[in-house]
Amino acid sequence: MPFSYPRTIHFADTDAAGVVFFANYLSIAHEAYEEALAAAGIDIARFFADHGLIIPISRSTADYLRPLACGEKIRVTVTPTALSENTFALDSTLSKLGPPEKVAGRIRTEHVCISSQTRDRLALPPALAEWVKAG
Amino acid sequence: MPFSYPRTIHFADTDAAGVVFFANYLSIAHEAYEEALAAAGIDIARFFADHGLIIPISRSTADYLRPLACGEKIRVTVTPTALSENTFALDSTLSKLGPPEKVAGRIRTEHVCISSQTRDRLALPPALAEWVKAG
Amino acid sequence: MPFSYPRTIHFADTDAAGVVFFANYLSIAHEAYEEALAAAGIDIARFFADHGLIIPISRSTADYLRPLACGEKIRVTVTPTALSENTFALDSTLSKLGPPEKVAGRIRTEHVCISSQTRDRLALPPALAEWVKAG
Amino acid sequence: MPFSYPRTIHFADTDAAGVVFFANYLSIAHEAYEEALAAAGIDIARFFADHGLIIPISRSTADYLRPLACGEKIRVTVTPTALSENTFALDSTLSKLGPPEKVAGRIRTEHVCISSQTRDRLALPPALAEWVKAG
Numbered sequence: 242m243p244f245s246y247p248r249t250i251h252f253a254d255t256d257a258a259g260v261v262f263f264a265n266y267l268s269i270a271h272e273a274y275e276e277a278l279a280a281a282g283i284d285i286a287r288f289f290a291d292h293g294l295i296i297p298i299s300r301s302t303a304d305y306l307r308p309l310a311c312g313e314k315i316r317v318t319v320t321p322t323a324l325s326e327n328t329f330a331l332d333s334t335l336s337k338l339g340p341p342e343k344v345a346g347r348i349r350t351e352h353v354c355i356s357s358q359t360r361d362r363l364a365l366p367p368a369l370a371e372w373v374k375a376g
Numbered sequence: 377m378p379f380s381y382p383r384t385i386h387f388a389d390t391d392a393a394g395v396v397f398f399a400n401y402l403s404i405a406h407e408a409y410e411e412a413l414a415a416a417g418i419d420i421a422r423f424f425a426d427h428g429l430i431i432p433i434s435r436s437t438a439d440y441l442r443p444l445a446c447g448e449k450i451r452v453t454v455t456p457t458a459l460s461e462n463t464f465a466l467d468s469t470l471s472k473l474g475p476p477e478k479v480a481g482r483i484r485t486e487h488v489c490i491s492s493q494t495r496d497r498l499a500l501p502p503a504l505a506e507w508v509k510a511g
Numbered sequence: 512m513p514f515s516y517p518r519t520i521h522f523a524d525t526d527a528a529g530v531v532f533f534a535n536y537l538s539i540a541h542e543a544y545e546e547a548l549a550a551a552g553i554d555i556a557r558f559f560a561d562h563g564l565i566i567p568i569s570r571s572t573a574d575y576l577r578p579l580a581c582g583e584k585i586r587v588t589v590t591p592t593a594l595s596e597n598t599f600a601l602d603s604t605l606s607k608l609g610p611p612e613k614v615a616g617r618i619r620t621e622h623v624c625i626s627s628q629t630r631d632r633l634a635l636p637p638a639l640a641e642w643v644k645a646g
Numbered sequence: 647m648p649f650s651y652p653r654t655i656h657f658a659d660t661d662a663a664g665v666v667f668f669a670n671y672l673s674i675a676h677e678a679y680e681e682a683l684a685a686a687g688i689d690i691a692r693f694f695a696d697h698g699l700i701i702p703i704s705r706s707t708a709d710y711l712r713p714l715a716c717g718e719k720i721r722v723t724v725t726p727t728a729l730s731e732n733t734f735a736l737d738s739t740l741s742k743l744g745p746p747e748k749v750a751g752r753i754r755t756e757h758v759c760i761s762s763q764t765r766d767r768l769a770l771p772p773a774l775a776e777w778v779k780a781g
Contacts, residue, residue: 392694393694
């Protein structure tokens with residue numbers, strides 16, 4: 242079972258078209274990633290700060306399938322996949338709660354572990370590698 | 377007891393100083409307002425759209441007392457006060473969970489009910505007036 | 512020559528890693544799209560509101576090639592390509608000013624023209640179709 | 647003459663009410679502050695990062711006088727005032743371009759210079775103190 246994050250759509254997520262701004266689908270997917278890491282016992286504040294080793298997102302793809310309005314309830318599932326010893330992908334699905342539940346967006350992000358000084362690739366930290374492997 | 381909204385600080389809330397960007401304290405207070413209205417049975421999607429009657433914020437004050445970092449857990453309390461038949465204030469407090477719990481920010485917003493066409497003041501809709509009165 | 516939009520990186524664009532939050536590359540690309548439409552004489556406020564015909568983004572891809580820090584100067588180029596009579600793509604490149612100029616991100620978005628009531632596909636409005644065709 | 651920053655309202659600034667989200671008036675005022683500092687020769691990327699001395703905002707007040715829609719042109723003026731050797735205020739005015747020009751918002755922020763380690767107050771750095779004094 243993938244990790245599942247419940248979320249309510251907020252007014253600040255929306256734009257003048259009345260629904261969630263497209264870039265905010267990615268922000269919401271990132272929240273789910275943070276919650277999944279925290280649930281795996283990883284210290285988020287430290288993880289996302291720069292302590293020599295950083296894990297930036299190198300690529301994202303997003304399919305926007307349904308609009309989401311303020312007050313709507315969604316859940317976001319997150320599934321990691323190892324791509325190499327330095328990289329992994331996350332597949333996130335944003336679904337409007339039902340019944341019937343309906344997919345509103347699918348996001349894939351690719352993450353690469355590097356040195357913030359040299360930009361050389363580094364192995365994923367053990368706790369993260371374990372979380373990715375557990376899928 | 378005021379309405380209380382639990383919230384985790386997300387990476388997107390932060391800025392390059394490593395903590396929540398000052399304007400996002402106001403966005404987080406607004407989320408708590410939305411949750412309080414929803415808990416009172418008010419249809420949020422409809423409430424915040426423009427259907428002739430709108431309730432914009434006319435004024436805000438904010439005291440930023442403590443920084444908030446990614447992953448930290450807070451709760452936001454919201455207390456409404458009627459100011460006139462067309463206006464009300466919300467006092468929101470953002471507190472880092474403890475023990476001991478510590479206040480990180482205090483936000484006050486003033487809201488005025490108007491016609492979106494004429495900008496004339498209108499009485500608050502009954503469900504909202506009742507929520508404000510219940511304080 | 513593609514349309515080119517100059518932009519300075521703001522503090523609000525950044526996150527606790529000290530550089531622009533990944534989803535904000537897409538927001539910045541959207542700003543360039545808005546500026547390109549305005550330069551083509553299209554009324555932006557009306558364009559992005561819902562007047563029966565809407566043009567949501569159905570898909571995005573982004574490659575994040577270099578971090579961007581607060582105060583840095585970039586330019587964003589935007590090139591539209593027609594995909595069908597109802598759809599088009601935008602290829603945007605975010606480049607840090609030089610010399611030498613360096614590409615920081617490449618964004619592709621796909622846009623589809625639909626009825627906001629029926630969600631049926633509609634032909635692009637003439638002014639937009641002309642802008643896309645001029646490429 | 648106060649520093650003046652031209653700005654176009656972007657789609658990402660707006661919310662489902664069709665106009666700029668209230669908290670984004672503060673973000674836009676902060677952009678003008680950044681531009682004013684840069685124009686005074688201050689290195690923004692360094693200024694807003696944490697290098698032991700930080701200058702967080704301790705308080706803000708905002709009056710929201712007119713809605714702002716996507717595509718509208720505004721200018722933001724910024725006037726600093728010294729409050730003590732460790733603190734200063736910024737008064738920002740967001741005005742819709744005219745003629746006639748119309749004030750859309752007034753923002754006041756208070757800033758305090760502290761050690762990020764001890765949270766003790768520190769004197770403003772000389773370049774900043776000079777900019778504040780020049781008013």
